[in-house]
Amino acid sequence: MSDVRSRLTKKQEGVLCSMFFGSARLSLLFKASVQSYNYSVFHQKCDRQGPTLTVAYNNAGFIFGGFISKDFAQTGSNLKDDKAFLYGLDSRGDNLQPHRVHVIDGQCSFSDVSSGPNFGGLVFLDNGTQVYSNPGTLYNFDPALIHGNDLNLIELEVYRVEDSGNHLEKPWRNIDWSPGKRKELMESIKSWKPIITSVSKAQVLLVGPVGAGKSSFFNSLSSVFRGHVTSQAVTGSAGTSVTTKFRTYPVMSDKSRKPLPLILCDTMGLEGDVNAGLDIGDITSILQGHVQDRYQFNPLVPLQEEAPGFRKAAYVKDKIHCLVYVIDSSKVKLLPEKMLEKFAAIRRKANLLGIPQLVLLTKVDEACSLVAENLQKVYQSLYIEKMVTYTIYFYSWDVHFYHNNLGHILSLYVENVPPYDRVCSCYFRVCSNTNRQIKTGTFIVSVSRCERPPPSLVSLCRP
Numbered sequence: 001m002s003d004v005r006s007r008l009t010k011k012q013e014g015v016l017c018s019m020f021f022g023s024a025r026l027s028l029l030f031k032a033s034v035q036s037y038n039y040s041v042f043h044q045k046c047d048r049q050g051p052t053l054t055v056a057y058n059n060a061g062f063i064f065g066g067f068i069s070k071d072f073a074q075t076g077s078n079l080k081d082d083k084a085f086l087y088g089l090d091s092r093g094d095n096l097q098p099h100r101v102h103v104i105d106g107q108c109s110f111s112d113v114s115s116g117p118n119f120g121g122l123v124f125l126d127n128g129t130q131v132y133s134n135p136g137t138l139y140n141f142d143p144a145l146i147h148g149n150d151l152n153l154i155e156l157e158v159y160r161v162e163d164s165g166n167h168l169e170k171p172w173r174n175i176d177w178s179p180g181k182r183k184e185l186m187e188s189i190k191s192w193k194p195i196i197t198s199v200s201k202a203q204v205l206l207v208g209p210v211g212a213g214k215s216s217f218f219n220s221l222s223s224v225f226r227g228h229v230t231s232q233a234v235t236g237s238a239g240t241s242v243t244t245k246f247r248t249y250p251v252m253s254d255k256s257r258k259p260l261p262l263i264l265c266d267t268m269g270l271e272g273d274v275n276a277g278l279d280i281g282d283i284t285s286i287l288q289g290h291v292q293d294r295y296q297f298n299p300l301v302p303l304q305e306e307a308p309g310f311r312k313a314a315y316v317k318d319k320i321h322c323l324v325y326v327i328d329s330s331k332v333k334l335l336p337e338k339m340l341e342k343f344a345a346i347r348r349k350a351n352l353l354g355i356p357q358l359v360l361l362t363k364v365d366e367a368c369s370l371v372a373e374n375l376q377k378v379y380q381s382l383y384i385e386k387m388v389t390y391t392i393y394f395y396s397w398d399v400h401f402y403h404n405n406l407g408h409i410l411s412l413y414v415e416n417v418p419p420y421d422r423v424c425s426c427y428f429r430v431c432s433n434t435n436r437q438i439k440t441g442t443f444i445v446s447v448s449r450c451e452r453p454p455p456s457l458v459s460l461c462r463p
Contacts, residue, residue, distance in 0.1 A: 004034050004334040007057060007155050012089070015096045016053065019067070019087060025162040025369045026053060027383070029333055032125070032156040039116040039125040042158065045333045047072050050382065051083075051161040054117040054124060056131065060150035061092040066119040067161065068110050075112045084109035086119055086139050088146035101141040108138060117158065122146075129153040162383065167370045171379035186225065190253055192261050199317045201250070201263045205286060207278070207346060208326030209339060210269030213362035217326060218249055218264045225253050225260065244268055246286060246295045265320065270342055280345050285310070287353055289318030323350045323357045330367035332387045359391060 006028050008016070017024040029052070030045040046052060052072065054065035069083040081103075089098045103109045111118040116125025120138030124131055131151040135141050143149050194200065206214040222230045247266045250259040267286065268278040285291050295309035311318060325343065327335075350357055361384070365372040368381045378384055 004028065004031055004331060006159075007031075007157060008055065008063075011096065012063060012091060015089060015098060016055070016063075016087075019085075019098055019100060020161065026159040027162060027330060027367065028157060029160050030156075030158040031334065032129075032153070034336065035334070037125055037128045037153075037156065039114065042116055042125055043072060043074055043114070046158050047074065049160045049386065053159045053161050054119075055157045055159060056124060056147070056153055057155040057157075058147060058150040058152060059154055060148035061090060062088055062146070062148045062150065063091050064088040064122075064147045065124075066110070066117065066122060070112075072117075073112060074114050076114075078108035078111050080107075081109035084119075086122060086141055086146060088141075088148075090148065099145045101139050101146070103138055104140060110138075124153075124156055129156075160383065162369055167377065168380045168382055168385070171377075172385050173379040175376075175379060177376050189260060189262070190258075194261065196316070198315065201259070201261050201317075202321040203248070203263045203265055203317075203319065204322045204324060205265040205267065205320045206324050206326050207267055207283065208270060209328070209331075209335065210271055212269070212326045212328045212331075214269070214326045215266055217360065217362060218251075218266060221264070222249070222251050225251055227254050244296060246282075246291050246293065248293045270339060280342065280349070283346055284349050287320045287323070287349060287355060289314030289320070320355060323355050325357065325359045327359065327361055327391070328367075329361040329364045329384065329387050332361070332391055361387060361391065 006013070006026070008026070013026055017026065029049055030042055032042075035041050035045065048071045050071060051067070051069045053067045055063060056065045057063055064087060066086045067084060068081050070079060070081050084103055086101045087098050089096060108120070111120065116123065118124075118126075121134050121136065121141060122131065122139075126132055129152055131147070131153060133143055133147065133151055135143060194202065206217065208214055219230055245268075249264045249266060251262060251264065252258065253260055265286070267283070270278050282291065290305075290311045292309050292311050305312065323346075325346075347357065364378055364381070364384055365375060367387070368378075368383045370381050371378050371384065
């Protein structure tokens with residue numbers, strides 16, 4: 001998968017953040033070298049994200065661009081923004097001092113049109129890696145101090161600027177965080193039983209990009225029920241998948257070591273490149289129950305029927321009963337097109353098999369500084385709310401709207417949800433109540449279901 005990490009060093013990021021009053025944090029939204037020097041992709045990733053900082057790099061060693069406190073929204077208008085500015089930073093020396101220029105009095109600050117970031121005197125993504133520079137248009141500036149007279153880009157990034165004002169006074173979802181409610185949820189999971197005797201545990205498959213946090217999610221959930229931090233599943237932050245086998249993990253409950261009626265299935269991470277990461281053919285075999293625990297994945301060749309590890313006679317108990325897409329919340333808008341195509345292919349397979357599907361956003365504490373300070377403020381984060389909305393609408397998940405607003409869709413107790421969905425939604429909410437020693441901050445985004453689930457699946461759950 002392509003590298004979508006920031007090009008800024010910690011020192012450079014600190015210098016750029018110092019241009020803002022109060023505390024500020026940069027969160028990467030768009031990286032041209034990965035997602036193309038195309039203004040339509042820029043708008044796809046950056047529209048309606050609130051305050052943004054455009055960060056351009058050239059071979060002269062300059063970091064330069066502009067800041068606006070308003071949304072990019074392609075309104076077709078020239079907008080005024082008294083907080084907007086252009087800046088230039090010569091990164092070649094040790095004494096990093098940004099040169100900042102404010103808009104000419106009475107002028108608009110930027111053009112909110114269907115182009116790249118357009119600050120009048122500086123326009124990006126209008127001609128590939130070439131920057132348009134015209135001092136005196138909206139801003140008076142010295143080109144030598146802004147970009148060193150080098151208008152050829154080697155990279156362009158756009159960041160959302162987060163500060164203390166990037167939160168909501170009222171949470172967009174009301175949650176009872178009390179220990180009593182948490183205990184009630186955990187007990188409801190422990191006591192759940194499938195109706196048919198051939199299935200003792202529901203199998204939940206986790207799929208997602210490399211590094212999204214699938215294995216960490218299992219470890220956090222296990223830790224909640226065990227009462228102490230555990231690390232049964234292998235985790236890491238390598239560029240390729242740390243998990244290379246198909247694993248089925250029972251979740252043990254507290255000191256009694258009694259297993260819960262749920263099994264989490266972990267897989268190799270998805271990658272955007274061809275012949276890399278988990279193969280779509282292997283996912284189909286997993287969903288149908290043909291892949292045995294500890295099967296070693298081969299990205300070049302999917303599991304064949306005659307190969308060791310293939311379960312020919314797959315019964316209801318062997319199949320996947322719920323599919324969960326795991327996505328890093330700080331990279332929701334950074335997933336490459338090929339990755340989205342893989343998600344779409346998996347959705348089609350799961351829909352044909354009638355498997356209920358969920359979406360989980362992980363690492364919300366890393367995505368938003370407000371949440372990093374206190375996980376219970378996750379529903380007061382403007383950024384997290386936008387990422388939830390973006391995930392639902394832009395990725396076109398097959399979401400069924402049981403109520404008219406997002407808060408009710410995401411609420412723990414959703415009325416009129418079929419019982420097989422209710423069990424899954426209740427189950428995954430528990431992980432949101434982890435304490436701060438287990439900093440996953442994972443929560444349910446949406447509940448989707450097939451219109452006519454197979455009878456065997458419906459019978460797994462009590463009414």
